[in-house]
Amino acid sequence: MSDADPQARRNAPALTLHVPEPPYRPGDTPDFSSLVVPPAGATARPDTTAEPRETFPLTDALVRVLDEDGRAVGAWDPKLDPDTIRKMLRDMVIVRVFDDRMYRAQRQGKTSFYMKCTGEEAIAVATAGAMHRDDMHFPTYRQQGLLVSRGYPLTKMMCQIYSNAGDHMKGRQLPIMYSDKEHGFFSISGNLGTQYPQAVGWAMASAIKGDSRIAMGWIGDGATAEGDFHSAMTFATVYNAPVILAVVNNQWAISSFSGLAGAERATFAARAVGYGMAGLRVDGNDALAVYAAVQWASERARSNNGPTLIEFFTYRAEGHSTSDDPTGYRPAGEAQQWPLGDPIARLRQHLVALGEWDDERHDALVKQADAEVRAAQKEAEKLGILSEQGRENIESMFEDVYADVPWNVAEQRDQALKEAQG
């Protein structure tokens, strides 16, 4: 007998498979009172040149700046001037209004698909604020706030959503799969996770060239399970790439809660520990905490101190997309129960507490945002909505497969034109 006696486990219990299940399903009344929300200001802020090890306690904590009364407290307070905060608030409001209108546009049959980021507005908007204008983002489909914040025209976003004549991607991409080089916003992919190692590669290139621009990669909690997450983490640490890797943990991946991506056992920020990378876990509904964390990681990356993994803890307040009805798999009111609150309300409260904002100004802001979005929509719709597309410029669909059009594609173009006429 070469091994231990199998009989030795005569009394071993039967093995069982654990399948993670979210605490609440439709019909249940969610109760998050047992969720420990660390107080704002409680976490230490290591120096940006610190060894990764010093950040490890932060991967299991929650960097929070805004307290319950809307005051900014603790070492992570980025100490922003009111104008900067007002700009962030404005951008967040625009994003929310934009999402609402485009969702409605999809329901009205003006396009095929839409995805909101409701409840997650602070993450992209405050990140944009904290980074340099020419740093490069490799986003997912829930960082529309980056574009808004960087001043990308709303009309152009809508033209993309409508796949219309104003869409500079020529109607080739699904709605919300934006791309804009000018605004440092890399083409969104339909394939989850692929952008993560791409961000690392861009940062490696910047380092190879002795540039000073850094990159930021984005991923959802669910998509961290893809192999590309691991590639990105590995390459980023091996080459000490000047990159920030963000996990937007909104706790849901379509119908699957974050436990299916491993959240029952460790935070997503904790993944950093295993690679010896700096890591932070941040209240994603706290715009100032987001700003501070991204600022910290940028400084770190820009001074050759290496990559940082940041988990933004938040909650996907609405359905996954226009194709999804979340009441099929979670309680209807769960978003409202979620204890970290609404990012817009929290930043507004902060500005009010600072004496830099009031209800009147906020109402005016919302009204103005609404008007701005409506005006943009009107402009965009002048250039067409999806149902009117795809009949003109048929030849354009045969361009850009390659720099030149090869014979087979040219033949097919001619045939397609014949079909369009015939």
Next chain:
Amino acid sequence: MSDADPQARRNAPALTLHVPEPPYRPGDTPDFSSLVVPPAGATARPDTTAEPRETFPLTDALVRVLDEDGRAVGAWDPKLDPDTIRKMLRDMVIVRVFDDRMYRAQRQGKTSFYMKCTGEEAIAVATAGAMHRDDMHFPTYRQQGLLVSRGYPLTKMMCQIYSNAGDHMKGRQLPIMYSDKEHGFFSISGNLGTQYPQAVGWAMASAIKGDSRIAMGWIGDGATAEGDFHSAMTFATVYNAPVILAVVNNQWAISSFSGLAGAERATFAARAVGYGMAGLRVDGNDALAVYAAVQWASERARSNNGPTLIEFFTYRAEGHSTSDDPTGYRPAGEAQQWPLGDPIARLRQHLVALGEWDDERHDALVKQADAEVRAAQKEAEKLGILSEQGRENIESMFEDVYADVPWNVAEQRDQALKEAQG
């Protein structure tokens, strides 16, 4: 301006790419004196039902049992009886002798390829000792010790290496890509990493069925960079699978040192921390430490306490394979300088220290191993060597693509037979 002013980084340093390099290259004199080797017996042994968290300090340590004088010390001493230890010593010696002869056989043109595990014998052999005979392994190409230890006939191993008439895989696999269901040894793949999630899947199946058998997956330090490593870690933690995941860190992946897989920043065992999985880092050249660690992880898995990642720290003492000459990328004498010593010499010293072994008995063992291996080789060669294969049973190469032979494969078989005659 929507973002921080790019001018603000006017004084930012140029970014630089860090490319890991091993400390010593050909021509250098390796000096490992600065390598901290923790003393044997120094690490605590948590209960096998402990929270993963309790093991985290062990992912940065080194579980060691055998001290410099060959005594077994500390909480991890598995307290084995001398017969068990002698069997392990014997198996390790067989593996080494086997490797030497098969390497030579390749050099003599008797086959196309061979891979040794010199210096790593303790890992597979002691693992086999610590697990149950019907637990399932998903190995790489350096765990021949598992087969030897489980009593798989040496002749059958050699027949596989020669792709000859005795090869139960019908000459279809590269040498050393063994497979034996009977001996709980899953088919080795040429593609690195694929077996890792497979091991997890097998363990999940065992749990689904309420079985009590567990699985063990194996991977090299270099291959941990593959996406499959991450899949395995994710699925294992999500479903709390009864699996042991081993990383054999022999510090080299062909010509690339382990820094290219991330070892400059964290241990491989530390990856476990990021997933909230139990993790252990073990002296892979210490058979008793290997035994103890695997026993611990098995007990844990078998009682539904979940998976364990174990890093076995060792050194690839010879070339990657018969196709490789390591003097092209590392100093010739490095293996000898490596401070963790030779696993066979260390176990032998232990047995001697116990008064259960002496030079005479060791010489006899080596002689007997040599005779056994030679006898097996003689037997195997009666069934042919590679250069004589592939001319008979041509039709067999068209079997097992599917359970039945489809028409296209049948037509091709007939054509191949015609070619063989014509």
Next chain:
Amino acid sequence: MATMNMIQAINSAHKVTMARDPDVVVFGEDVGYFGGVFRATEGLQREFGITRCFDAPISEGGIVGTAVGMAAYGLKPVVEIQFADYIYPGYDQIVSEVARMRYRTAAEWTMPMVIRTPYGGGIFGGQTHSQSPEALFTHVAGLKVVIPSNPYDAKGLLIAAIEDPDPVVFFEPKRIYNGPFDGHHDRPVTPWAKRAEAEVPDDHYTVPLGQARVVREGAELTVLTYGTMVHVAAAAAEENGVDAEIIDLRTLVPLDIATIEASVKKTGRCLVVVEATRTSGFASELVTLVQERCFYHLEAPVERVTGWDTPYPHAYEWAYFPGPKRMKFALEKVMAD
């Protein structure tokens, strides 16, 4: 006997096999509690328990990789890849492991598993919800490739696939999940309920793998097709007054070559109709086989109707999709020559 659409038929195939064989386990992204984004696995978790049907992490490589381990243990995994466009992270496990396991171990280990995945265009899904990547699997020895075109076949073929001793990649034409589609996107969709193929037995039955179905006998022309295009081709032949023999291949590998040969030898003309990108698609293999085996019976070159050699562009759905116009021109060409 019930009236089922394709989703219901596929759901029923799961239920029937899970009830008969405790070794069948079903997993994939969102397939558990929720029942899958197309609802193909609806109710399975409730009926068979959480360890028989469960959600998986978003890792197609992990899904297929763990399925390999389960199959090695002795289970029969049936996994869902949410869209065929997302199968690529699992491609290495499929090509290098699943496909070759029986061969490399001389049948010591086999891989009786099914990889189900919705494929094809016609739903404004853009580049990543419209692909037809079947040729990337038909080239890999060791895999079977199956594509149903109606509810009856979907259930019977899926049961046969689950019971098959070899791995099957099972592509489901998502455009016709809820109703057949004849290519006229401007007409309302007829529900399956109005079609005979929607009459589906509640119980166990199989449609054997490797057997094509002659959808319509004809004398003038053989049409080789599968999936959504069966309906588009049949409608086009009728509209253009061609007496076509329409063959729904159903299984691409192993192919029913006898049916193909007999038909082409009878008609002397052949048109191959697929949705996928043209170059190196499975259509090329079909054209090649026909010209190799029926060359002296052919009165005209075999023609292909295919998607274009471009990614699938969102707004140009109907300029990309091989619809009635493309069919018409091809029919004219192959009949004129």
Next chain:
Amino acid sequence: MATMNMIQAINSAHKVTMARDPDVVVFGEDVGYFGGVFRATEGLQREFGITRCFDAPISEGGIVGTAVGMAAYGLKPVVEIQFADYIYPGYDQIVSEVARMRYRTAAEWTMPMVIRTPYGGGIFGGQTHSQSPEALFTHVAGLKVVIPSNPYDAKGLLIAAIEDPDPVVFFEPKRIYNGPFDGHHDRPVTPWAKRAEAEVPDDHYTVPLGQARVVREGAELTVLTYGTMVHVAAAAAEENGVDAEIIDLRTLVPLDIATIEASVKKTGRCLVVVEATRTSGFASELVTLVQERCFYHLEAPVERVTGWDTPYPHAYEWAYFPGPKRMKFALEKVMAD
């Protein structure tokens, strides 16, 4: 002008482009200090520095994924996948990202990169060091696919590929790295030095992508082939006394259809010769194109010489490899018909 084998020519192409263009970076497993397991990148790190040529973690997905980011930045990555058999973990990044980036962004972002990888059999490499997976890439719109057959072309095509604005998958026939191979494995290998194609300029030159080379003019038969099989086919035609026009395609996508058409219309017969697995291989696309475009000129069915529809079995190297016997039977068939 120097005498080079294919490895030396490939090495030289790297050196020439790296010297001319500081944006060319080279990385992959073992390519840095060591210079690659086949030594194709030997000396690059020494000459151009560790940030221009470096080792990568063993992650083909990460290699291609980071290369995408680098190309987005403006670099021109040239990456090595150690064996074509190991390209699959990078397949998603190649198919979903590299291939479609120009298209999906309307040329806002482009992917000028080269993915080099040794392919093919003839070296007793077993199932995972012998594959010819080119058809898995020719089916993907947006990729160019190049396969050289000799040192001169290898250097010129690789330089053209690196300078090309689009992504190129560059398959290198490893069997002929060190010397041409006519399929007679029992004869000694002639070194490249004895062949005219081994005369390689030291400096910059290109062999344009998309242009086939007529290796030998002939009147009786057109042979379409590439890579190692160019030499096997040429030898077989000679041994069997067939006056064949041998066309080395060199670029599979975009294909030089004009050269193919002209030749087949001249000879009236065509044989396609590839190493890969038969079903759904690139041979099928070639046969299909020829029968579509030259049908009325064909005197016999187009024949295929291919590998078998099985994995590549270690001990049966020469029963699998499409060697002289398979060529002979095919030549007889296509000439007799």
